Amino acid sequence: MPPKILLTRPWPEGAFAYLKARYDVTVNDSGVPLTKDQLIAAMGEYDALCPTVTDKLTAEVLSVADARVKMIANFGAGFEHIDLNAAKAAGIRVSNTPDVLTEATAEIALLLILMTSRRASEAERGLRNGDWNGWKPTQFLGQSLDGKTLGLAGFGRIGQATARKAKAALGMNIAYYSRNRVAPEIEAAFDARYVGSLDELAAQADVLSLHTPGGAGTHHMINAALLKRMKPTAILINTARGSVVNEIELAEALDARTIAAAGLDVYQKEPVVNPALLPLDNAVLLPHLGSATVETRNNMGLRAAYNLDRFFAGEDLLDGIA
Numbered sequence: 001m002p003p004k005i006l007l008t009r010p011w012p013e014g015a016f017a018y019l020k021a022r023y024d025v026t027v028n029d030s031g032v033p034l035t036k037d038q039l040i041a042a043m044g045e046y047d048a049l050c051p052t053v054t055d056k057l058t059a060e061v062l063s064v065a066d067a068r069v070k071m072i073a074n075f076g077a078g079f080e081h082i083d084l085n086a087a088k089a090a091g092i093r094v095s096n097t098p099d100v101l102t103e104a105t106a107e108i109a110l111l112l113i114l115m116t117s118r119r120a121s122e123a124e125r126g127l128r129n130g131d132w133n134g135w136k137p138t139q140f141l142g143q144s145l146d147g148k149t150l151g152l153a154g155f156g157r158i159g160q161a162t163a164r165k166a167k168a169a170l171g172m173n174i175a176y177y178s179r180n181r182v183a184p185e186i187e188a189a190f191d192a193r194y195v196g197s198l199d200e201l202a203a204q205a206d207v208l209s210l211h212t213p214g215g216a217g218t219h220h221m222i223n224a225a226l227l228k229r230m231k232p233t234a235i236l237i238n239t240a241r242g243s244v245v246n247e248i249e250l251a252e253a254l255d256a257r258t259i260a261a262a263g264l265d266v267y268q269k270e271p272v273v274n275p276a277l278l279p280l281d282n283a284v285l286l287p288h289l290g291s292a293t294v295e296t297r298n299n300m301g302l303r304a305a306y307n308l309d310r311f312f313a314g315e316d317l318l319d320g321i322a
Helices: 011-020 035-041 083-091 101-117 120-128 157-170 186-190 197-203 224-229 247-255 292-314
Strands: 004-007 024-027 048-050 071-073 093-095 147-155 173-177 192-194 205-208 233-237 259-264 284-285
Touching: 011 186, 011 259, 011 292, 035 048, 035 157, 048 292, 071 157, 071 292, 083 093, 093 101, 101 120, 101 233, 101 259, 101 292, 147 157, 147 186, 147 197, 157 173, 157 186, 186 192, 186 205, 186 247, 224 247, 247 259
Parallel strands: 004 024, 004 048, 048 071, 071 093, 147 173, 147 205, 173 192, 205 233, 233 259, 259 284
Antiparallel strands: none
């Protein structure tokens, strides 16, 4: 009998067809995340789980006695929702899907940069609401991006892809901060300038774009104190993790025009968006679209499936994180 696999959400057709041809697959197609009790029950019923970021695989879930699950192939690059220490203690392998969502997420970062700088979301709402009665010299004036500084907090794959697109398409200058400075040849490839601290980067950037991991080390690193260091004309972009931004303090800064605008694709308590952000015209809010292309989501599923293939064949995982 083929191994039993549980998908906690439906997958795109191509990746699902690959998995279905090889495994006994069950799909949660209810439209809502599985509850803690459902996840605990699944631990005893399946050989592997394929969760998403909406599934909280806590120590309580992963420490079920006599669990059948020995492999978690995460559908996504982020894994803050999985207690890796508990997985290791239970002898459960964990994989993720790096690399395949780099370009799609960088595209969303660029989209948010353009939407915030040119007030596109605000202007479209005005048009749809019937508030536009013709062209005016001073209506919905935004900011040019040519020659402005894009500050990247984090300069890994997605940060670098965002830098490449912003430099080539928008003529932006690149500055970055990360815990580990990249090699000189990488800096040269992007004509990127290293800045010694996040505080410095925030003070210099016309657009500050976040590309850091989640977790305790970056929790609420964007807060009132840092926002006050930014220019009043500056824009904040977050396509990383919702937990890196203190959303209440960001909303207060946007309302007071401490900074000009923010574009967000991720939120701390998804799918709940902090209600303080919703009425703000200078906040562009997207529903976590970073990897939402047919190509990327299929590739994410296939990457998870390849990790399952290797696990059940007794081979090293492509993307083992625990």
